[in-house]
Amino acid sequence: MTAFRILLPACLLLLLAACQREAEVPSPEPAPAPEPVQAAPARDTPKDEPELRVRTLDGTTYDLAGHRGKWVVVNYWATWCRPCLEEMPELSALDAMREHVEVVGLAYEEIEPEALRAFLEKRPVVYPVAIVDVYDPPADFPAPRGLPVTYLIGPDGKLAKQFLGPVTAAEIDAAIAEAGGPEVAA
Numbered sequence: 001m002t003a004f005r006i007l008l009p010a011c012l013l014l015l016l017a018a019c020q021r022e023a024e025v026p027s028p029e030p031a032p033a034p035e036p037v038q039a040a041p042a043r044d045t046p047k048d049e050p051e052l053r054v055r056t057l058d059g060t061t062y063d064l065a066g067h068r069g070k071w072v073v074v075n076y077w078a079t080w081c082r083p084c085l086e087e088m089p090e091l092s093a094l095d096a097m098r099e100h101v102e103v104v105g106l107a108y109e110e111i112e113p114e115a116l117r118a119f120l121e122k123r124p125v126v127y128p129v130a131i132v133d134v135y136d137p138p139a140d141f142p143a144p145r146g147l148p149v150t151y152l153i154g155p156d157g158k159l160a161k162q163f164l165g166p167v168t169a170a171e172i173d174a175a176i177a178e179a180g181g182p183e184v185a186a
Contacts, residue, residue: 049157050140054106054130057117062104062128064153071101071160071176072153075167076132076144078109079119083166084148092125094169100155100182101172103127108134108144154179 052064052074064072075091077084088105095103105127107116116131137143141151150163152175161175177183 047140048159050138050151050153050159052104052138052140054104054132054138056104056128056130057113057120058128060128062130064104065157067102068157069155071098071155071172071181073101073103073172074106074141074151074153075103076106076108076141076147076149078107078147079111079116080109081147085123087148087166087168088123088125090169091167092127094172095125095127098173098184101176105129106132106138108132108137108147110134152176152179154181 054062056062091103094101105125107129111131113131120129146164148166150167151159152161152172154160160179173184
């Protein structure tokens with residue numbers, strides 16, 4: 001019983017000590033909320049006067065600025081895209097038949113240069129073709145949301161028209177005429 005008399009007050013003291021209010025410690029100032037990160041707004045069209053420098057399959061550099069004075073057709077396509085393949089012969093003929101128009105093809109897919117060269121041997125075109133990194137496309141053009149997508153750049157280097165889906169030479173000729181370029185007789 002003696003042990004009980006000693007243990008009982010000790011337990012009561014411990015219980016009382018546990019129930020006491022802790023000394024208030026001032027809480028640190030909350031950290032300021034981080035500034036929201038402003039992502040660059042997604043664009044649906046390229047810049048008004050886009051820049052484009054790409055290495056083509058033949059090892060040369062295609063620089064859009066070097067083609068001022070001509071209408072330039074920038075065509076995003078892929079080897080697996082049936083509408084892209086259907087418009088390639090017409091774009092090639094447009095490039096060959098119009099002195100004032102040039103076409104550049106941008107293969108928007110993960111493909112090795114040798115595989116693309118082999119593909120183009122079976123489906124040749126007269127215009128230069130470059131492989132575009134799908135994870136890092138040219139900065140002044142939006143990543144395509146569908147293929148094919150084609151941009152018509154005027155002789156002044158400014159965007160004249162955007163086409164989503166397959167485009168014909170007649171549609172490009174009409175867009176050129178509408179933008180003040182030469183009309184082509186049918």
